[in-house]
Amino acid sequence: MTEDDAKDPGPSRRDFLRNSMLAGAGLVAGAGSAAAQTPDPLITEVQPFASAFGDPVDATPYGMPIHYEDHVVRRNVEWLTESTASSINFTPIHALEGTITPQGCAFERHHSGAIEMSKGEYRLMINGLVDRPLVFTFDDLLRFPRHVLTAFCECAANGGMEWGGAQLEGCQFTQGMIHNMEYTGILLRDLLAEAGVKPEAKWIFAEGADASSNGRSMPLEKAMDDVMVAFFANGEALRKEHGYPARLVVPGFEGNMWIKWLRRIGVYDQPVESREETSKYTDLMPDGRARKWTWIMDAKSVITAPSPQVPIRHGPGPLVLTGLAWSGRGKVKAVDVSTDGGKTWAPARLSGDVKPKALTRFHFDMVWDGSEMFLMSRCTDETGYVQPFKDELRAIRGLNNVYHNNAVQTWWVKPDGEVENVEIG
Numbered sequence: 001m002t003e004d005d006a007k008d009p010g011p012s013r014r015d016f017l018r019n020s021m022l023a024g025a026g027l028v029a030g031a032g033s034a035a036a037q038t039p040d041p042l043i044t045e046v047q048p049f050a051s052a053f054g055d056p057v058d059a060t061p062y063g064m065p066i067h068y069e070d071h072v073v074r075r076n077v078e079w080l081t082e083s084t085a086s087s088i089n090f091t092p093i094h095a096l097e098g099t100i101t102p103q104g105c106a107f108e109r110h111h112s113g114a115i116e117m118s119k120g121e122y123r124l125m126i127n128g129l130v131d132r133p134l135v136f137t138f139d140d141l142l143r144f145p146r147h148v149l150t151a152f153c154e155c156a157a158n159g160g161m162e163w164g165g166a167q168l169e170g171c172q173f174t175q176g177m178i179h180n181m182e183y184t185g186i187l188l189r190d191l192l193a194e195a196g197v198k199p200e201a202k203w204i205f206a207e208g209a210d211a212s213s214n215g216r217s218m219p220l221e222k223a224m225d226d227v228m229v230a231f232f233a234n235g236e237a238l239r240k241e242h243g244y245p246a247r248l249v250v251p252g253f254e255g256n257m258w259i260k261w262l263r264r265i266g267v268y269d270q271p272v273e274s275r276e277e278t279s280k281y282t283d284l285m286p287d288g289r290a291r292k293w294t295w296i297m298d299a300k301s302v303i304t305a306p307s308p309q310v311p312i313r314h315g316p317g318p319l320v321l322t323g324l325a326w327s328g329r330g331k332v333k334a335v336d337v338s339t340d341g342g343k344t345w346a347p348a349r350l351s352g353d354v355k356p357k358a359l360t361r362f363h364f365d366m367v368w369d370g371s372e373m374f375l376m377s378r379c380t381d382e383t384g385y386v387q388p389f390k391d392e393l394r395a396i397r398g399l400n401n402v403y404h405n406n407a408v409q410t411w412w413v414k415p416d417g418e419v420e421n422v423e424i425g
Contacts, residue, residue, distance in 0.1 A: 074091065090177060103181065106242065151183065158177035167421070204268070205271070206257075206264070215276060243258075251357040300326060323348075325362055325379040326357075326358065327379065334350070342408070376424075377408070388406070
């Protein structure tokens, strides 16, 4: 496929769509005789749902998805962890469109299970190298200036099970440790200013109120930049599993830094070197050493449909590929798509508003001739960084890794429309 084909589907696509619609109405000679002789009852007959009242406005005080969409749910991988209390589930990104992840579908990662805490029970302490150690109630926090931002939260282990080779059949399971939501809260720098950060301070240490506490160190520079203490996501209160009533939002940084049920911010002159930043969330290198402080999630993309959970059912003809791209370093600049395993590339359309450190939706319009395809997408961010192939990552970081796999994902589309997870490069 050429770039011109990608930008303009051309007469073949238009003709196919026109003939398909006319055939459905029985207006194409030789092609739609069955349709002409057998009227479609969904068009010609009044359906039950058009002949009676539907549900009243108070049938579901909190609206839920229609039951036809009850397959669009988070899922876990049972063998991944010993207990679901310290585990993860996956966003059904293959079944979603746009960029905003509904809270009820957004992936969860817990180190000791999701806890219940009321707003009345909530306290946030700031201590360490500050002029005034402070403790805030939830109501105290609501008095600070409020801000809104959209950001993706991606687990550092997203795609980690694929490091050694193609393994899981489903976009949800290979790349679904991610969500993208609109957060409302207050900037951490406003709270730190209230406490008065001392000149010798260089780091903060954030910890949660759950049993694991999941403490993480963070450079003060980042904490004073775009980090938020969030109370709302997508216009409503945080869900229990996402840290109700308050959590950290750390745009561009790995999800482990987004401390849930935030209870304390310690201000120090050096990192704490906690369990979650020494024995965990470091990148094991081929020589046995481990890289640490690899917080930023580099540019990445994935085609969400077609994918193993979304095979092509309609046969040859017009086909819309769709997917997601993101970068922890800023905005997505471009996404290219390959249908032949990386031999040739063509630009995809970036759809909607492209925001920094947030998911970007892309679409790619084509006409499928029914032959096999090896689908790939490749993201370039505004810094010029280009999403790598897996072999490029392995050449530097070896095979004993789990975190920060942002390699190109390949889907093998077979002539019957079924899709399989494979690896090329």
